[in-house]
Amino acid sequence: MYALKMNSRTRQDAIIRSLRRNGTTTIDALGCDVGASRRTILRDLSALRHEGFAIHSERGRGGGLYLDPQSLQTTARLSVAEVFALIISVTSMRAAGSLPFSSLADAGLSRIEKALSSDKIRDLRHFLDCLYVGPLAPQVDISNLGPMDPGLLNAFEPAFLNRLHLRFHYQDAKGNATERCVEPQAMLILPPLWYLVAWDPSREAFRHFRMDRISKPKYLEGPTFRRRNVPFKDGVRPIRYV
Secondary structure (H helix, E strand, C coil), rough: CCCCCCCCHHHHHHHHHHHHCCCCCCHHHHHCCCCCCCCHHHHHHHHHHHHCCCCCECCCCCCCCEEEEHHHHHHHCCCHHHHHHHHHHHHHHHHHHCCCCCHHHHHHHHHHCCCCHHHHHHHHCCCCCCHEEEEEEECCCCCCCCCCCCHHHHHHHHHHHHHHHHEEEEEECCCEEEEEEEEEEEEEEEEEEEEEEEEECCCEEEEEEHHHHHHHHHHECCCCCCCCCCCCCCCCCCCCCC
Protein backbone atom coordinates (compact mmCIF):
# COMPACT_ATOMS: atom_id res chain seq x y z
CA MET A 1 0.00 0.00 0.00
CA TYR A 2 1.21 3.53 -0.78
CA ALA A 3 2.58 5.40 2.21
CA LEU A 4 1.35 8.77 0.95
CA LYS A 5 -2.23 9.64 0.08
CA MET A 6 -2.62 10.22 -3.66
CA ASN A 7 -4.73 12.86 -5.33
CA SER A 8 -7.41 11.59 -7.71
CA ARG A 9 -5.38 12.08 -10.89
CA THR A 10 -2.30 10.30 -9.57
CA ARG A 11 -4.46 7.50 -8.18
CA GLN A 12 -6.32 7.01 -11.45
CA ASP A 13 -3.07 6.91 -13.41
CA ALA A 14 -1.83 4.27 -10.96
CA ILE A 15 -5.02 2.26 -11.51
CA ILE A 16 -4.45 2.27 -15.28
CA ARG A 17 -0.84 1.16 -14.79
CA SER A 18 -1.99 -1.63 -12.47
CA LEU A 19 -4.60 -2.83 -14.97
CA ARG A 20 -2.04 -2.84 -17.76
CA ARG A 21 0.52 -4.66 -15.63
CA ASN A 22 -1.73 -7.29 -14.05
CA GLY A 23 -4.15 -8.04 -16.87
CA THR A 24 -7.07 -9.13 -14.69
CA THR A 25 -7.45 -7.87 -11.14
CA THR A 26 -10.07 -7.05 -8.51
CA ILE A 27 -11.36 -3.91 -6.84
CA ASP A 28 -9.85 -5.01 -3.53
CA ALA A 29 -6.45 -5.58 -5.18
CA LEU A 30 -6.57 -2.15 -6.81
CA GLY A 31 -7.43 -0.66 -3.43
CA CYS A 32 -4.32 -2.27 -1.95
CA ASP A 33 -2.20 -1.09 -4.88
CA VAL A 34 -3.16 2.58 -4.55
CA GLY A 35 -4.11 2.77 -0.87
CA ALA A 36 -7.79 3.66 -1.36
CA SER A 37 -11.17 2.37 -0.20
CA ARG A 38 -13.49 0.23 -2.32
CA ARG A 39 -15.85 3.18 -2.69
CA THR A 40 -13.04 5.42 -3.95
CA ILE A 41 -11.89 2.77 -6.46
CA LEU A 42 -15.44 2.44 -7.82
CA ARG A 43 -15.64 6.21 -8.22
CA ASP A 44 -12.25 6.28 -9.98
CA LEU A 45 -13.27 3.47 -12.34
CA SER A 46 -16.41 5.39 -13.25
CA ALA A 47 -14.34 8.51 -13.98
CA LEU A 48 -11.88 6.54 -16.11
CA ARG A 49 -14.67 4.95 -18.11
CA HIS A 50 -16.14 8.41 -18.67
CA GLU A 51 -12.78 9.47 -20.14
CA GLY A 52 -12.92 6.64 -22.65
CA PHE A 53 -11.03 3.81 -20.97
CA ALA A 54 -12.82 0.51 -21.68
CA ILE A 55 -12.62 -1.24 -18.30
CA HIS A 56 -14.63 -4.45 -18.26
CA SER A 57 -15.66 -6.75 -15.43
CA GLU A 58 -16.41 -10.47 -15.49
CA ARG A 59 -18.18 -12.36 -12.72
CA GLY A 60 -17.37 -15.81 -11.46
CA ARG A 61 -14.26 -17.85 -10.84
CA GLY A 62 -11.27 -16.45 -12.70
CA GLY A 63 -13.09 -13.23 -13.46
CA GLY A 64 -12.36 -9.66 -12.39
CA LEU A 65 -11.55 -6.31 -13.91
CA TYR A 66 -9.51 -5.90 -17.05
CA LEU A 67 -8.63 -3.09 -19.46
CA ASP A 68 -9.31 -3.34 -23.18
CA PRO A 69 -5.85 -2.82 -24.76
CA GLN A 70 -7.43 -0.84 -27.59
CA SER A 71 -8.42 1.90 -25.13
CA LEU A 72 -4.90 2.81 -24.03
CA GLN A 73 -4.99 6.31 -25.50
CA THR A 74 -3.35 7.93 -22.50
CA THR A 75 -2.00 11.09 -24.19
CA ALA A 76 -5.37 12.83 -23.76
CA ARG A 77 -4.83 12.67 -19.99
CA LEU A 78 -1.65 14.71 -20.12
CA SER A 79 -2.00 18.10 -18.46
CA VAL A 80 -0.61 21.32 -19.89
CA ALA A 81 2.12 21.29 -17.23
CA GLU A 82 3.12 17.72 -18.15
CA VAL A 83 3.38 18.50 -21.88
CA PHE A 84 5.20 21.72 -21.05
CA ALA A 85 7.67 19.75 -18.92
CA LEU A 86 8.40 17.47 -21.87
CA ILE A 87 8.87 20.40 -24.23
CA ILE A 88 11.17 22.39 -21.98
CA SER A 89 13.21 19.27 -21.24
CA VAL A 90 13.76 18.74 -24.96
CA THR A 91 14.40 22.45 -25.45
CA SER A 92 16.99 22.67 -22.70
CA MET A 93 18.84 19.62 -24.01
CA ARG A 94 18.84 21.08 -27.51
CA ALA A 95 20.13 24.42 -26.21
CA ALA A 96 22.92 22.60 -24.41
CA GLY A 97 23.82 20.74 -27.59
CA SER A 98 23.09 17.37 -26.00
CA LEU A 99 19.89 16.20 -27.71
CA PRO A 100 20.40 12.99 -29.70
CA PHE A 101 17.58 11.82 -31.97
CA SER A 102 16.09 15.32 -32.01
CA SER A 103 13.86 14.61 -35.02
CA LEU A 104 12.28 11.65 -33.22
CA ALA A 105 11.76 13.74 -30.08
CA ASP A 106 10.07 16.48 -32.12
CA ALA A 107 7.86 13.95 -33.90
CA GLY A 108 6.81 12.44 -30.56
CA LEU A 109 5.95 15.84 -29.11
CA SER A 110 3.98 16.69 -32.24
CA ARG A 111 1.84 13.58 -31.80
CA ILE A 112 1.22 14.42 -28.17
CA GLU A 113 0.16 17.96 -29.08
CA LYS A 114 -2.26 16.66 -31.72
CA ALA A 115 -3.96 14.54 -29.05
CA LEU A 116 -4.62 17.57 -26.83
CA SER A 117 -7.93 19.39 -26.81
CA SER A 118 -8.16 22.87 -28.28
CA ASP A 119 -8.33 24.53 -24.85
CA LYS A 120 -5.18 22.69 -23.70
CA ILE A 121 -3.39 23.71 -26.91
CA ARG A 122 -4.35 27.32 -26.23
CA ASP A 123 -3.02 27.15 -22.67
CA LEU A 124 0.15 25.43 -23.87
CA ARG A 125 0.83 28.22 -26.37
CA HIS A 126 0.33 30.85 -23.68
CA PHE A 127 2.66 28.92 -21.38
CA LEU A 128 5.31 28.64 -24.11
CA ASP A 129 5.12 32.39 -24.73
CA CYS A 130 6.76 32.77 -21.32
CA LEU A 131 9.70 30.47 -22.10
CA TYR A 132 13.13 31.79 -23.12
CA VAL A 133 16.49 30.14 -23.67
CA GLY A 134 20.04 31.40 -23.99
CA PRO A 135 23.70 30.70 -23.20
CA LEU A 136 25.08 30.64 -19.68
CA ALA A 137 27.95 33.05 -19.03
CA PRO A 138 31.18 31.07 -18.43
CA GLN A 139 31.89 32.81 -15.11
CA VAL A 140 28.65 31.59 -13.48
CA ASP A 141 29.31 29.07 -10.71
CA ILE A 142 27.27 25.88 -11.16
CA SER A 143 29.12 23.77 -8.60
CA ASN A 144 26.26 24.07 -6.10
CA LEU A 145 23.47 23.18 -8.53
CA GLY A 146 20.67 21.36 -6.70
CA PRO A 147 17.43 19.56 -7.59
CA MET A 148 14.29 21.51 -8.40
CA ASP A 149 11.11 21.23 -6.36
CA PRO A 150 8.75 18.88 -8.29
CA GLY A 151 5.84 21.17 -7.42
CA LEU A 152 7.19 24.11 -9.41
CA LEU A 153 5.38 23.54 -12.70
CA ASN A 154 2.09 22.71 -10.97
CA ALA A 155 2.25 26.11 -9.27
CA PHE A 156 3.64 27.89 -12.33
CA GLU A 157 0.88 26.77 -14.70
CA PRO A 158 -2.06 28.61 -13.06
CA ALA A 159 0.19 31.51 -12.03
CA PHE A 160 1.41 32.17 -15.58
CA LEU A 161 -1.84 31.39 -17.38
CA ASN A 162 -4.06 33.41 -15.04
CA ARG A 163 -1.49 36.06 -14.03
CA LEU A 164 -1.61 35.14 -10.36
CA HIS A 165 1.04 36.03 -7.79
CA LEU A 166 3.51 33.39 -6.66
CA ARG A 167 4.69 32.93 -3.11
CA PHE A 168 7.70 30.76 -2.29
CA HIS A 169 10.70 30.32 -0.05
CA TYR A 170 14.03 31.29 -1.58
CA GLN A 171 17.60 30.63 -0.52
CA ASP A 172 20.23 32.86 -2.12
CA ALA A 173 23.84 32.01 -2.96
CA LYS A 174 24.93 32.88 0.59
CA GLY A 175 22.35 30.62 2.17
CA ASN A 176 20.03 33.43 3.32
CA ALA A 177 16.39 32.26 3.35
CA THR A 178 13.51 34.63 2.56
CA GLU A 179 9.86 34.39 1.58
CA ARG A 180 8.99 36.09 -1.70
CA CYS A 181 5.74 37.13 -3.33
CA VAL A 182 6.22 38.04 -6.98
CA GLU A 183 4.57 38.46 -10.39
CA PRO A 184 5.90 35.67 -12.65
CA GLN A 185 6.81 36.99 -16.09
CA ALA A 186 9.03 34.41 -17.77
CA MET A 187 11.01 31.22 -17.41
CA LEU A 188 14.60 31.35 -18.59
CA ILE A 189 16.74 28.32 -19.42
CA LEU A 190 20.50 28.93 -19.37
CA PRO A 191 21.65 25.30 -19.41
CA PRO A 192 22.11 23.79 -16.92
CA LEU A 193 20.46 26.55 -14.84
CA TRP A 194 16.77 27.41 -14.90
CA TYR A 195 15.42 30.75 -13.70
CA LEU A 196 12.07 32.23 -12.80
CA VAL A 197 12.03 35.82 -14.03
CA ALA A 198 9.56 37.86 -12.01
CA TRP A 199 8.60 41.39 -11.12
CA ASP A 200 9.13 41.93 -7.39
CA PRO A 201 6.61 44.57 -6.21
CA SER A 202 8.44 45.07 -2.90
CA ARG A 203 11.61 46.07 -4.78
CA GLU A 204 9.91 47.49 -7.88
CA ALA A 205 12.32 45.62 -10.13
CA PHE A 206 12.79 42.43 -12.09
CA ARG A 207 14.48 39.58 -10.28
CA HIS A 208 15.94 36.29 -11.49
CA PHE A 209 15.36 33.37 -9.11
CA ARG A 210 17.24 30.14 -9.66
CA MET A 211 14.60 27.43 -9.68
CA ASP A 212 16.75 24.97 -7.76
CA ARG A 213 16.72 27.47 -4.86
CA ILE A 214 12.92 27.83 -4.80
CA SER A 215 10.85 25.72 -2.40
CA LYS A 216 7.21 25.51 -1.31
CA PRO A 217 5.83 27.39 -4.35
CA LYS A 218 2.18 28.43 -4.18
CA TYR A 219 0.01 30.54 -6.45
CA LEU A 220 -2.31 33.03 -4.79
CA GLU A 221 -5.94 33.49 -5.72
CA GLY A 222 -6.89 37.13 -5.86
CA PRO A 223 -5.81 40.24 -7.77
CA THR A 224 -4.06 39.67 -11.09
CA PHE A 225 -1.15 41.61 -12.54
CA ARG A 226 -0.16 42.85 -16.00
CA ARG A 227 2.39 41.25 -18.27
CA ARG A 228 5.61 43.24 -18.52
CA ASN A 229 8.26 43.45 -21.20
CA VAL A 230 11.28 41.69 -19.68
CA PRO A 231 14.65 43.20 -20.73
CA PHE A 232 16.72 40.14 -21.60
CA LYS A 233 20.40 40.17 -22.50
CA ASP A 234 21.72 39.53 -26.00
CA GLY A 235 21.60 35.89 -27.00
CA VAL A 236 18.37 35.13 -25.15
CA ARG A 237 15.53 34.18 -27.46
CA PRO A 238 11.91 33.11 -27.04
CA ILE A 239 10.86 29.53 -27.70
CA ARG A 240 8.27 28.93 -30.42
CA TYR A 241 7.34 25.29 -30.43
CA VAL A 242 3.65 24.93 -31.18
